[in-house]
Amino acid sequence: MTALTTAPFLAGAGRVEHRPRSYPGPGPGQLLVRPRANALCGSDAGLWRGGSPVVAGHEAAGTVVAAGRDTTTPVGTRGVIYLMAYCGRCRSCRAGATNLCLDKAGDMGFNRDGGLGPLEVVEERMFFPIGDDLPFPLATMLLDVMGTSGAALNRALSVRPGIESLLITGAGPVGLGVLAVARLRLGADVPIHISDVSEWRLAFAESLGGIPVHARSVSSRVAGVPEVDAAVDASGRAGARRSALDRLSRRGVLVCVGHGEQLHLDVSPDLISTGRAVLGSEYFPYADLPAALELLRRNTGYLGRIVTHTFDVSETGLAFETFLSGESGKVVVTQDGE
Ligand SMILES: [Zn+2]
Ligand SMILES: [Zn+2]
Structure with a gap:
């Protein structure tokens, strides 16, 4: 069975072109x-x-419309799609x-047709059922927002259990996700400082319970923050990473989750005599999804506020412009009137 249809392609320079596409x-x-x-x-x-060259989109929620041989997921099952076509067999x-x-x-949406299109072909092990009650736009929060953020927090907790203060550099979607997940998991008593250069994003982060910190616009360096037990860099900026490391207490941990620039370490003062750690965190393990679903179900109102805009797929261009304006939380493109 091959389905011939049309799909939106990002054609470059901010253009969206609808082209024929066949899905096996x-x-x-x-x-x-x-x-x-x-x-x-x-x-x-x-x-x-x-x-x-492929249909973009890697944070998708949808419905199973056909199932191949050797699968057990019924047609009609609702769920989210994990970014990576992982093998399931290797040592990792x-x-x-x-x-x-x-x-x-x-990776869906990078070298396989992704979630802005009318269909996606995925390995069954990449699909995570969500039940029948969760709206699809809200369900996408399970992926990069909660998944990536939750994994970064787990990395920090693996080195520094009992985090009593946190600094997040970068209040984009992942930084906001770290803020929300940390607030829910660490409790509202743990101060969470969050820095950005955007006034809009800082005000939004404050509305989610963060303590806003104005980063310097050129270097993204952060000043005026007390010592913290842990920091998560979601900005990818060298200045932000460096000042986050400088704010760490002894035994503190910095987790870098935003790709981007470098971080220069002076090993003796930065790591050895202070007992600190610097870790990386990439996406999240598939097995984290059940706990994320539980957290989302218990906090739909709070976590749902991270989705500030939804657009129909016919307005994909406008959706991108809104997302890239820097004055949005998560922007979700919907299909079929979701
Ligand atoms: Zn593998
Ligand atoms: Zn993403």
């Missing part, structure tokens, strides 16, 4: 999913400007680190 039927172990909502991500911005996957798969077959 699901092969053995695969599902054909109809995306109903797809959240935009900072990592889509490059595709928006430079174009993409067997240890649960599907986000660090050694034999990854692809």
Whole structure:
């Protein structure tokens, strides 16, 4: 079974072109999913400007419309789609680190047709059922917003259990996700400082319970923050990372989750005599999704506030412009009137 349809392509320079696209039927172990909502991500911005040969979108929620041989997921099941086509067999996957798969077959929306299109072909192990009650736009929060953020927080807690103060540099979608997940998991008594150069984002972060910190606009360096037990850099900026490290207490941990610039370490004072750690965190393990779903179900009102805009897929261009304006939380593109 092959479905011939049209799909929106990011053609570069901020243009969206609807082109014919055929989708193969699901092969053995695969599902054909109809995306109903797809959240935009900072990592889509490059595709928006430079174009993409595949349909973009890697934060999708939708419904199974066909199931291949050797699958058990019924047609009609609602769920979200994990970014990575992980193998499930390698040393990383067997240890649960599907986000660090050694034999990854692809990434949805980057080299496989993704969630802005009318269909997605995915391995069944990449699909995570969400039940029948959660709206699709809200369900996309399980992916980069809660998943990536939750994994970064887990990395910090693995080094520094009992975090009593936190600094987040960068109040974009991932930084806001870290703020929200940390507030829910660490409790409202733990002060969470969050820095950005955007007034809009700082005000939004404050409305979610963060303590706003104005970063210097050129370097993204942060000043005026007390010592913290842990920091998460979601900005990718060298200045932000450096000042986050400088604010760490003894035994403190910095987790870098935003790709971007470098970080220079002076090992003796930065790490050895202070007992600090610097860690990286990439996406999140698939096995984190059930806990994220529980957290989302218990806090739909609070976490739902991170989605500030939804647009129909026919308005994908406007959705990107809104997302890239710097005056939005998460922007979600919907299909079929979701
Ligand atoms: Zn993303
Ligand atoms: Zn693997």
